Structure formats: C-alpha cells, structure tokens
Amino acid sequence: MLWRSPSHLSSVATSLRPRQRSCYLDLTFAAATLRHLDQILAHAILSGHHPDLVTTTKLLHRLADLGSPPSHLLRLFSSVPRPDLFLLNVLLRSLPPPSALPLLSSLPRTHAHLRPDSFTYAFAASASAALPSPTPGRALHARVIIDGFAADPFVGSALTDFYLNFSQVSAAEKVFDGVPDPDTVLWNTLISGLVQNCAFLRSLRVFKQMVTTGARFDSTTLAVVLPAAAELQELILGMMVHCLGVKSGLAFHSHIVTGLISMYSKCSEISAAKFLLEQIDEPDLIACNALISGYSSNGLVGSSVDLFRELLAFLGRPNSSTMVGLIPVFSPFGHECLARSIHGFAVKSGLDQNSPVSTAFTTVYCRLNDMEAARKVFDAMPEKSMASWNAMISGYAQNGLTDMAISLFREMQDLHVRPNQITVTSTLSACAQLGALTLGKWVHRIISQEDLELNVYVLTALIDMYAKCGSVMEARRIFDGMVEKNVVSWNAMILGYGLHGQGREALKLFKEMLNACIAPTGVTFLSVLYACSHGGLVEEGRAAFQSMTCDHGIKPGPEHYACMVDLLGRAGQLKEALAFIETVPENAGPGVWGALLGACMKHKETGLAQMASEKLFELEPQNISYYVLLSNVYSANRDYPEAAMVRQGAKSRKLVKTPGCTLIEIRDEVHIFTSGDRSHPQSVLIYSMLDKLTGKMVEAGYRAETDVALYDVEEEEKEHMVKVHSEKLAIAFGLISTEPGSEIRIIKNLRVCLDCHTATKFISRITQRLIIVRDATRFHHFKDGACSCGDFW
DNA sequence: ATAGGGTTAG
Incomplete structure (x- = not known):
C-alpha cells in the first residue's frame, strides 16, 4: 500500500479495520520522510492502535534511518510499557554514540528487568569508540568484566576496536587475550586496528599466530594483512599471503587482488602488479588507482599517466585517490613539469579541493624545494587536515x-x-x-x-x-x-x-x-x-x-x-x-x-x-666555503698574500661568505651575536666582561692564535685583527646572565676556529663552568681547561 | 564488531 500525502494517509488510515497493525507497518516502510512517519505514528496512537513491541521495533529502525532526533527515539522507547532486550539493543544501535551510553548506565533504574546481553555490550562498546574521549569506554569495559562478558568474542571485538580507535594498542591486545576462543572477526579486528595504528610488525606477528594456531581466516584477514606486509616491504611474506590466498581460493577476491597490486608495487615488483591488474576482466577504479600509484612511486610516471588516460577513457571520472596516486610524490625530480600540469588538471576538475590531494601537492612542492608553491596550496585549503599541517611542517623542516x-x-x-x-x-x-x-x-x-x-x-x-x-x-x-x-x-x-x-x-x-x-x-x-x-x-x-x-x-x-x-x-x-x-x-x-x-x-x-681545491672549484664553482678553507690554509702557513688572492678570487666570482654567528638561549629568549657585534643592549657589560676574562686568560698563559686570526676576517677588516668572534661574545653574555656554576650552551653556524677553541678552554677553567658548544659539524664540551674533542675536530 | 587504492614522521 502506498500513500502520497498526509491527507491521503488520513483517508487510508481511517479506512483501516481495527487491529490491522500490519498495515501500519507497511505504511511505515512507505513513508518517505520523518514528518510523514511521525504523522503515521501520531495517527496510530490517536486511533487507539498502540503499536506492539514488534511494530515499535520496526518503527524505531525506520525513524532512525530517516534521521529522527535521539529524543524522539528515546520517547518512543519509553512509551513502551515493558520493552524487551531486543528493542533495547535496536535502540542502542540506532542512537548517536553520545546518547547511547547514558541510556545503558541508567538501565538498572529505568528497566531493572532488562539484563544486558553480549549484543548490548557490543553495541555500547562500538558507540564508545566514536566518542571524543576514551573515558566512558573504559568504564564500560569495567562493567563488561564485572558482568562476565569479557570472554565473549562479539563484545571483545567491539572493545578491541574501541581501544585501537584511541591508539591504545596494549589495552586492545589485553582485551584480545581475555577472549579464550577468538573468532575470525576478532582476529581481523585486532590485525586491522594494529595496521591502522602503524604497528605493522605487531599486526604481522598476530597474523602469523592466527595462521599457526589454525584459526579460520577469511578474505578480510588477507585484505587487512597485505598493507602491513607492503608497508614493511616484506615481499616474501606478501607472497606467502598470496599463496595462502590461492590455496584457499580467496585470491580472486577483488579486495585481495587490489591489496596484492599495492603490495607488489610497494616492494618494487611492478611487473607482478601490472600482471595482476591485467588478469582482472573489468578492473574497477580502486584497482586502477593501486597500480597508478604503484607506477608513480616507482618512478614510472609515464606508465602511470598512460594508465590514467585509459582510466579516463573506460571508467570516466577519476576520484581523489586517483590524483593522489598519480602525483609523483616519491620521485618528483625530473617530473616537475608533469607534476605542475597534474596540479592544473586537479584544479580544473575541482579535485584539488580534496584534502589528501592538496596534501600530496604540498608534499610534491616541498620535495621540489618550491616552498612558496607548497605554502600556497596549503593556505588555499579551506579545511586543513592533520596530514596537511604535518606535510607543511615536515616540508619546512x-x-x-x-x-x-x-x-x-x-x-x-x-x-x-x-x-x-x-x-x-x-x-x-x-x-x-x-x-x-x-x-x-x-x-x-x-x-x-x-x-x-x-x-x-x-x-x-x-x-x-x-x-x-x-x-x-x-x-x-x-x-x-x-x-x-x-x-x-x-x-x-x-x-x-x-x-x-x-x-x-x-x-x-x-x-x-x-x-x-x-x-x-x-x-x-x-x-x-x-x-x-x-x-x-x-x-x-x-x-x-x-x-x-x-x-x-x-x-x-x-x-x-x-x-x-x-x-x-x-x-x-x-x-x-x-x-x-x-x-x-x-x-x-x-x-x-x-x-x-x-x-x-x-x-x-x-x-x-x-x-684538492682545484678539483673543488671545478666541481662546485659556486661554493664559497672551499675558497675560505683554502685561504685559511695559506693563512695558517703565514702566506698572507696568497690567502688574500684566494679571497679575491671568491670575490670576483661574486661569492659572499656566510657570516659567522653564535646563538645563546637565556631564559627562553634567543640572543644572536655576530662578529664584533655591538648591537646587544648589554654590549658594554659584555665587552668589559670579555676584557676582564682576557686579562685572566693571559695570566694563565693564553696567547692569541694569530695564524688563524684571519680565519673569517674580510679584506677590508684586516686592521681589526683583534676583532672579537661571535662565540666569545655569546660566552661572555652567558657568563653575566646566568648563575655561577651553571652550564653555558652556545650554537655556532660555522666551525669553531682554533683561537676561540683555545680561549674557551681557558674560560672553562677560569670560571669553572661547563661550556657546551655546537658548531657546524659537532659538539665540544669544555670543562676545566679541556675539550671533549681532544683538540681533534 | 573486521574489509581493497591515496597524503604526513625518526
């Protein structure tokens, strides 16, 4: 029986004979909207047809399907004088997760005659998996144990899933261990959840355990375990899974074939992946996507694009995963133009609005060192996903x-x-x-x-x-x-x-x-x-x-x-x-x-x-550091004219030396010093500290290392031979800004020079401070006049 | 209650 409008309903319903409840049922299934269903219900009750348990249950289903608010569902439930467990379980499954758990905890008060069964707990556990906090789920777990349902595989699966959703891998494994006879679904839940938590090794261990204990596996098991083998590049294991699939007759299951294509691709066995796709009569979008991605990640961007064209011809529209797989994120070098034109295609077809797609483009541009383009894509995203933030941050790093x-x-x-x-x-x-x-x-x-x-x-x-x-x-x-x-x-x-x-x-x-x-x-x-x-x-x-x-x-x-x-x-x-x-x-x-x-x-x-430098100038003519090094070799041998020539050579090639600078953190604030720097607000204090130190150092036998005093002094600054290197300034500042006896840490962007190295040894002894210097290549720990590098840096 | 492809990390 069909009805078209509320007025039609009225006429239909009034024509019903009493006790014709099945007609109401038919009506409920024909109702297209929530409003219509409410009207039927109201009509039924008004005309004295109080729905019985079975009808109420079916109504509840239908109401939930049509998006009825939880309050309506609860009202319907409470209108039933003596609900049974089945109705309760249906209600639990139909309610949005936040409303489901309070219902269960108030049960002893409201419906003391209802004793939850495994379905009740399983539904409640899966509801708690969708909550923002794990606390209600943990409380539920406690109740499950008290009520003696911890050994039930159905409940166990839901709880395992709950813990894995909150990345609590060990807790999930504990739940699993509490079930003496895990069924296939429980095994699958654990393996799948471990994979989703990137615990690939653990997932494979569980899978092996499953197979060796003789538990029955199914297509889901194999489909779930393949990505783990793929991620770990465990080709042999992946092939074993393949064999297992062939032996058990599951190997042609579409999910498994796709998993195999992906697994072989990730293990660089691209011809096996290609073969598998060719064996499929009518490959679907997902299987094609797997191979497209396989080609791209193996650097076969040409084949990837060819398959993409085929996909456009035979399957029509690609989806966002197609784009993500197509983008040569792993090997964008040499495919820069292609990557940009794929980006153009994505923008044209509106697929760039998808967050994984933008994230992939962000990544590509980061890998191509085009950080402006990467940031542009990132900024254009209306809703930034976790992965997109991460892609941008890691790209910068x-x-x-x-x-x-x-x-x-x-x-x-x-x-x-x-x-x-x-x-x-x-x-x-x-x-x-x-x-x-x-x-x-x-x-x-x-x-x-x-x-x-x-x-x-x-x-x-x-x-x-x-x-x-x-x-x-x-x-x-x-x-x-x-x-x-x-x-x-x-x-x-x-x-x-x-x-x-x-x-x-x-x-x-x-x-x-x-x-x-x-x-x-x-x-x-x-x-x-x-x-x-x-x-x-x-x-x-x-x-x-x-x-x-x-x-x-x-x-x-x-x-x-x-x-x-x-x-x-x-x-x-x-x-x-x-x-x-x-x-x-x-x-x-x-x-x-x-x-x-x-x-x-x-x-x-x-x-x-x-x-050596002749070779280097040939191989890397733009790299200034080789000129600096060579000039320093000459300076060290007191051949200043030759040293000057080398620096002149660098200058005539318009190469600019990286200025040396030193960083020190004092109470969460960063201070940066350059050579001869007087810009610091406490500059006067710093220099007088340095003077005082130098006096004591000379007394203790310190002599400036004049050989390398020229280390990073520019031509026109030659007259300032005594110019103070940035690390000495930073150390002096550290000394006046920290407690006596505390350690001083500084970071230098270039390698520490011989004179500063010697001076720091003296300073560490005079002041009885541990001074830790990180230079461009390593650490030096100065303590009581000696350095951890043993003068070997 | 579990289920194939795609993005982010040391």
Whole structure:
C-alpha cells in the first residue's frame, strides 16, 4: 500500500479495520520522510492502535534511518510499557554514540528487568569508540568484566576496536587475550586496528599466530594483512599471503587482488602488479588507482599517466585517490613539469579541493624545494587536515627552514589544533637541526601534555633532538627506555655519540646493535665512521668500512667515501687519504675532496690543498666555503698574500661568505651575536666582561692564535685583527646572565676556529663552568681547561 | 564488531 500525502494517509488510515497493525507497518516502510512517519505514528496512537513491541521495533529502525532526533527515539522507547532486550539493543544501535551510553548506565533504574546481553555490550562498546574521549569506554569495559562478558568474542571485538580507535594498542591486545576462543572477526579486528595504528610488525606477528594456531581466516584477514606486509616491504611474506590466498581460493577476491597490486608495487615488483591488474576482466577504479600509484612511486610516471588516460577513457571520472596516486610524490625530480600540469588538471576538475590531494601537492612542492608553491596550496585549503599541517611542517623542516617549521607548529598550538605523533616528530627534527634545546624540551612537554603514545618515531626523534641539542645523557636515557627499537633508533644514538666525540661509546653501541641482530644500514656505518673520525679511531674506522662492504654487502656512497677521507686526513694520514681517494669511483662528487681540503687546513698542507681545491672549484664553482678553507690554509702557513688572492678570487666570482654567528638561549629568549657585534643592549657589560676574562686568560698563559686570526676576517677588516668572534661574545653574555656554576650552551653556524677553541678552554677553567658548544659539524664540551674533542675536530 | 587504492614522521 502506498500513500502520497498526509491527507491521503488520513483517508487510508481511517479506512483501516481495527487491529490491522500490519498495515501500519507497511505504511511505515512507505513513508518517505520523518514528518510523514511521525504523522503515521501520531495517527496510530490517536486511533487507539498502540503499536506492539514488534511494530515499535520496526518503527524505531525506520525513524532512525530517516534521521529522527535521539529524543524522539528515546520517547518512543519509553512509551513502551515493558520493552524487551531486543528493542533495547535496536535502540542502542540506532542512537548517536553520545546518547547511547547514558541510556545503558541508567538501565538498572529505568528497566531493572532488562539484563544486558553480549549484543548490548557490543553495541555500547562500538558507540564508545566514536566518542571524543576514551573515558566512558573504559568504564564500560569495567562493567563488561564485572558482568562476565569479557570472554565473549562479539563484545571483545567491539572493545578491541574501541581501544585501537584511541591508539591504545596494549589495552586492545589485553582485551584480545581475555577472549579464550577468538573468532575470525576478532582476529581481523585486532590485525586491522594494529595496521591502522602503524604497528605493522605487531599486526604481522598476530597474523602469523592466527595462521599457526589454525584459526579460520577469511578474505578480510588477507585484505587487512597485505598493507602491513607492503608497508614493511616484506615481499616474501606478501607472497606467502598470496599463496595462502590461492590455496584457499580467496585470491580472486577483488579486495585481495587490489591489496596484492599495492603490495607488489610497494616492494618494487611492478611487473607482478601490472600482471595482476591485467588478469582482472573489468578492473574497477580502486584497482586502477593501486597500480597508478604503484607506477608513480616507482618512478614510472609515464606508465602511470598512460594508465590514467585509459582510466579516463573506460571508467570516466577519476576520484581523489586517483590524483593522489598519480602525483609523483616519491620521485618528483625530473617530473616537475608533469607534476605542475597534474596540479592544473586537479584544479580544473575541482579535485584539488580534496584534502589528501592538496596534501600530496604540498608534499610534491616541498620535495621540489618550491616552498612558496607548497605554502600556497596549503593556505588555499579551506579545511586543513592533520596530514596537511604535518606535510607543511615536515616540508619546512626538511628544507632547513627550521624557524618556519616551528612557527607553523606554534600556529597550530594557538589555533588549538592538537598535534599527533607525526607533527611532533617533524617539529622535533626542526629543533634538532636548530640545536634549540629549550624549544625541544617545550615540544617534549607538549608530547606529555597531549598524552601522545610514544611510538618508535617519536622516541627516535627525541633521541635525535636531545643528542643534537647537546644532551647525550638524556638521549641515552630515552634510548634505554625504549621497548621496541629499530635501526633508525640505533643510528640516531650512535650518531649522537659521534657528534659529541665519544667514539668509544659509539663503537660499543654498534657492537651491541650487531649482537641484538639488528641489520645495520648505510646510515649506521656513516654514523660509526663519523664517530671514529671525530674520536681519532682510525683503525676502528678502517675496519668498519671494510666490514660494511665485505660482511654486510652495503655499497659505500659518496658520503661514506668522504667520511673515510676525513678519518684519515684528520688523523694526519694525508698520503693515505689521497691514496684512498684514488680507489673511489669517479662520480663520488666533491665530498672526498672537501674532506681532504679540511684535513689540509688542520695540518697546514698547502700543496695538497691546492690540488684538492682545484678539483673543488671545478666541481662546485659556486661554493664559497672551499675558497675560505683554502685561504685559511695559506693563512695558517703565514702566506698572507696568497690567502688574500684566494679571497679575491671568491670575490670576483661574486661569492659572499656566510657570516659567522653564535646563538645563546637565556631564559627562553634567543640572543644572536655576530662578529664584533655591538648591537646587544648589554654590549658594554659584555665587552668589559670579555676584557676582564682576557686579562685572566693571559695570566694563565693564553696567547692569541694569530695564524688563524684571519680565519673569517674580510679584506677590508684586516686592521681589526683583534676583532672579537661571535662565540666569545655569546660566552661572555652567558657568563653575566646566568648563575655561577651553571652550564653555558652556545650554537655556532660555522666551525669553531682554533683561537676561540683555545680561549674557551681557558674560560672553562677560569670560571669553572661547563661550556657546551655546537658548531657546524659537532659538539665540544669544555670543562676545566679541556675539550671533549681532544683538540681533534 | 573486521574489509581493497591515496597524503604526513625518526
């Protein structure tokens, strides 16, 4: 029976014989709008047809489908004299999450005869997963345990899902462990939730456990586990899943095929991915998107565009995921024009309004170092997603625009946009580059305040930040507290020791790492070599280099070669360094020569310096630092005319030297000093402090290192030979602005010069202060007249 | 109650 209007309804309804409730039911399903349904209900009640339980239940369903407000649903429920559990459960499932839980907790008062069953708790748990706070869900969990439903797989699934929605992985696993006989859905819920929380290793472990215990898996299981294998680039495991799918006859399930295409793509097995798509009779949009993305991320942007054209021809409109996959985010280099024209297409088709699409473009522009374009896309987004904030912040951090990264993070704070793990990881990276310990600690506090789960990324970023901001101890404390470390965590800690000249500690940790069966990467060896180089451990460094290629099969890159040259050269083995360079492949770039030139500077080797710099001027004619280094080699040998010639050469090429500056933080305020700076408000005090210090230093035997007094003095400033370097000013300022006995931390943008290094040693003894200097390449801890670098930097 | 593709991190 159909009805078209309220008046029609009236005529229909009045014609009904009493007790014809089924007609009312039919009417309810024919009702197209909420208003109509309300009218039917009103009519039914007015004409004495109080709906019975079954009718009420169906009405409730229909009302909920039509978007009836929760108050209506609750009123209908309370109009029933003796509701049964089924009606309650339907109501629970129909109510919006915030209204569902209060209903359940008031149940003992309102309907004492109703004893919740597993459905009730499952529905309530899934409602609590959608709430902004986890507190009601935790209370519900407690009740589930008290009422003895913790072993029920249905309830367990909903609770597991609840905890995973709040990133409480361990709590979810606890719920799972409380169910003795998990069913397929419960296994799937746990695996899927772990994947969504980026706990890929854990998800794979659970999957293996599931298969080995003989639990039944289904298509969902395989579809859920494939992204984890893909993310971890576990090709063999992915292929095992594929085999499992073939054996169980699930391999042709469309979700699984798509997952396989994506998995093979992410493991760089692009031909397998292509084959799988070709096997599908009528591939759908999602499967095509998977391969388009696979092509792009493997640098096959041409194939990606071809498939995109096919998609346009056969399936018509792409969706936002097509665009995201098409954008060559992973390898935008060489595809800059294409990336920009894809952007044009997205704008034309309105797909750029989608937040993942804009985020992807933001990322591409960041990778192309076009930060203005990136920011434009970011600013144009009407609703900024978490990922878009993160993309912009990490883009700034990776392009060295650390202050922009930090100020954007501040902006988020001001707008009360809550950061997630990725946000703080990127921001910490900016703090680390900047060496800004105070800022880094501030971010650390925010992490605690926001109660962000300390995953491997966050903890590793903290290690990196503390190490690069001068607190190796704090870095080590965090490192030791980590339950699940990965290679990157080990690398960060090893590099941290290297930066502070603690070569032995670095090697010790490296051995521990090997004992823990963590496979080292190229970065590991770079960190080890760096640590050896800065710790004067030549033989250990040689051995590590040997082991890298022979035992671990890692091909050395230009940075490894440069580090080896640095290791040998720094230790005075210049001939060996040159001989080593001859074994290096032709295209290893300027790094090796740069390292050699640096070593010549330290050991005053003019001849070799000339040879190295000729190479360097050829390879990188625009890089001023090589001119500075060469000029300094001559100065160190008191060949001032030659030194001047070199600087003149740089000047005639219109190259400008980076001015040296030093930063010091005093009570959350940053002070920056340049050479000979008198702009500071406390300038007079600073200089008189410096004079007083110099007097005591001379008394103690300090003599200015005139050789390198010319280190970064410009031509026209020659007469100011005694000009004060920025680090001395910063230290003097630190001394007058802090408590006696407290440590002083300063950051210099260039390498610390010999004279300042010597002077700082004296100052540390005279004032009995620990002075920690971060220069362009490493840390120096000055204490009681000695430096941690052992004069080896 | 779980379900395929796409964006952000050390």
